[in-house]
Amino acid sequence: MSSSLNAHLVEEADSRISNLIHKTPILTSSTLDEICEKKLYFKCENFQKTGSFKIRGFLNAILKAKESGHLKGVITMSAGNGGQSLAYSASKVGVPSIVAVPETVSTTKADAIVAYGAELQRCPPNITILEETCEKLAKDLGYYYVDPHSDYEVMAGHGTVVKEFLEQTPDLDALLVQVGGGGLIAGVAKYVAEVNPKIKEQSFQVINECCQKRTFSVNNQEISNAMLLIMQRLKVVIEPSAALGLAAVLKYREELKDCHKIGIILTGGNANLNKLQF
Amino acid sequence: MSSSLNAHLVEEADSRISNLIHKTPILTSSTLDEICEKKLYFKCENFQKTGSFKIRGFLNAILKAKESGHLKGVITMSAGNGGQSLAYSASKVGVPSIVAVPETVSTTKADAIVAYGAELQRCPPNITILEETCEKLAKDLGYYYVDPHSDYEVMAGHGTVVKEFLEQTPDLDALLVQVGGGGLIAGVAKYVAEVNPKIKEQSFQVINECCQKRTFSVNNQEISNAMLLIMQRLKVVIEPSAALGLAAVLKYREELKDCHKIGIILTGGNANLNKLQF
Numbered sequence: 300m301s302s303s304l305n306a307h308l309v310e311e312a313d314s315r316i317s318n319l320i321h322k323t324p325i326l327t328s329s330t331l332d333e334i335c336e337k338k339l340y341f342k343c344e345n346f347q348k349t350g351s352f353k354i355r356g357f358l359n360a361i362l363k364a365k366e367s368g369h370l371k372g373v374i375t376m377s378a379g380n381g382g383q384s385l386a387y388s389a390s391k392v393g394v395p396s397i398v399a400v401p402e403t404v405s406t407t408k409a410d411a412i413v414a415y416g417a418e419l420q421r422c423p424p425n426i427t428i429l430e431e432t433c434e435k436l437a438k439d440l441g442y443y444y445v446d447p448h449s450d451y452e453v454m455a456g457h458g459t460v461v462k463e464f465l466e467q468t469p470d471l472d473a474l475l476v477q478v479g480g481g482g483l484i485a486g487v488a489k490y491v492a493e494v495n496p497k498i499k500e501q502s503f504q505v506i507n508e509c510c511q512k513r514t515f516s517v518n519n520q521e522i523s524n525a526m527l528l529i530m531q532r533l534k535v536v537i538e539p540s541a542a543l544g545l546a547a548v549l550k551y552r553e554e555l556k557d558c559h560k561i562g563i564i565l566t567g568g569n570a571n572l573n574k575l576q577f
Numbered sequence: 578m579s580s581s582l583n584a585h586l587v588e589e590a591d592s593r594i595s596n597l598i599h600k601t602p603i604l605t606s607s608t609l610d611e612i613c614e615k616k617l618y619f620k621c622e623n624f625q626k627t628g629s630f631k632i633r634g635f636l637n638a639i640l641k642a643k644e645s646g647h648l649k650g651v652i653t654m655s656a657g658n659g660g661q662s663l664a665y666s667a668s669k670v671g672v673p674s675i676v677a678v679p680e681t682v683s684t685t686k687a688d689a690i691v692a693y694g695a696e697l698q699r700c701p702p703n704i705t706i707l708e709e710t711c712e713k714l715a716k717d718l719g720y721y722y723v724d725p726h727s728d729y730e731v732m733a734g735h736g737t738v739v740k741e742f743l744e745q746t747p748d749l750d751a752l753l754v755q756v757g758g759g760g761l762i763a764g765v766a767k768y769v770a771e772v773n774p775k776i777k778e779q780s781f782q783v784i785n786e787c788c789q790k791r792t793f794s795v796n797n798q799e800i801s802n803a804m805l806l807i808m809q810r811l812k813v814v815i816e817p818s819a820a821l822g823l824a825a826v827l828k829y830r831e832e833l834k835d836c837h838k839i840g841i842i843l844t845g846g847n848a849n850l851n852k853l854q855f
Contacts, residue, residue, distance in 0.1 A: 534846035536812040568812035
């Protein structure tokens with residue numbers, strides 16, 4: 300594990316993984332722009348390998364571990380996208396993988412992790428138990444534990460999404476980033492702060508302000524409305540957490556009044572569509 | 578209205594409309610390929626302006642009519658995508674539009690047509706009455722009636738989807754095309770038959786065989802299953818009729834055993850998602 304996170308680590312991660320993942324497209328919608336009175340740019344990580352941005356961080360961490368010496372196997376804890384990403388990355392690298400999952404995990408998500416080749420370790424739904432299980436198994440088996448929340452290589456890999464985004468859409472005023480476990484926002488914020496001088500300054504001051512200094516919260520109903528709007532207008536399938544950015548744009552009009560060109564990361568597309576009725 | 582349909586008409590349509598519509602992407606999925614034991618290429622007309630391929634034909638017919646002389650207004654009959662396409666095209670050209678709809682049309686679809694700027698003319702749900710209404714209104718108002726099923730410029734415009742598809746994915750063995758009112762298959766089949774000599778012959782013999790000489794039918798359950806697979810795996814929103822191609826590939830394995838690289842047109846994305854539950 301690297302000892303600090305910086306833009307160089309993100310650039311290294313990008314060189315390491317870019318040939319193995321998709322360069323995902325940016326979508327726009329004139330109707331959504333009219334509704335929000337903004338120019339919105341959606342980075343479609345729902346089209347990414349394994350259906351979410353998380354492949355970026357896990358693949359980077361595993362490739363880096365392999366570069367650094369003999370890699371016997373990998374383990375992480377996850378209830379979904381992280382587990383799929385670890386399993387897929389391990390299969391590409393050719394090592395076995397274990398995912399510690401809360402025993403409350405849905406069958407769909409558990410099946411998806413197994414389908415990518417990992418072995419499941421079911422645990423009580425408690426983060427301390429999940430972490431201890433990973434640490435113990437890693438020690439016993441000699442596996443590399445990819446800590447989803449504090450491994451800098453995971454964060455750096457996640458940060459590559461914004462490197463790519465800014466290359467595709469360079470003049471954004473603001474970037475809205477979901478905060479879950481914190482790995483995405485860590486990688487993104489570090490990268491954006493450091494590359495600031497390279498890009499049009501005025502714009503980037505605003506990105507820094509919005510991305511690093513402000514947090515917005517949205518509720519389930521606002522997420523559900525934004526998710527439906529995205530699916531209806533952009534015609535892409537996303538999971539609920541991917542709708543947070545649009546939900547915030549719709550809710551925080553006053554707070555975002557100085558941000559005109561806004562980047563939103565559609566983090567993943569692994570929605571449960573089993574209840575869909577036509 | 579042109580007096581015959583041929584590849585030249587499709588090429589003219591392409592020059593006329595290509596700057597005003599999206600060049601839609603091709604998506605692939607290794608999981609769907611494994612399930613079907615084929616290489617499948619999906620042409621994403623769900624991302625097209627107004628959410629379906631129909632903008633191609635209507636826009637072409639209306640632009641052609643405008644080129645040919647003074648255009649006072651346009652009218653068509655439709656219960657959905659055709660009406661949206663007419664309305665959008667008329668607004669781009671700057672003329673008023675009327676869409677004769679069956680009075681059973683859903684509020685969602687009626688609203689979408691109106692949102693693009695057309696006036697609705699509600700009629701009893703009978704195709705003869707709808708046609709006669711269009712003809713009478715066109716005569717009384719001096720509007721151009723865009724007949725969705727027999728106007729060669731509509732068919733030629735629709736045919737541009739396959740011109741673009743073959744340029745993006747030149748070596749297909751087969752192309753599966755939905756048959757609704759017949760406008761899409763007419764434009765596609767004519768174009769494919771005529772440009773045959775320009776493209777690798779062996780492949781194209783198979784395209785002709787599959788596209789022009791064989792029809793497959795699928796039922797609602799098969800369509801629903803294929804629609805769910807596409808939304809889960811490609812992460813795109815499609816309407817039920819767009820799932821027909823994949824439903825046929827899944828059902829007619831024996832009949833399609835000699836076709837390895839298959840093109841499928843995701844015709845539209847205007848699905849009713851109001852019943853979606855998360």
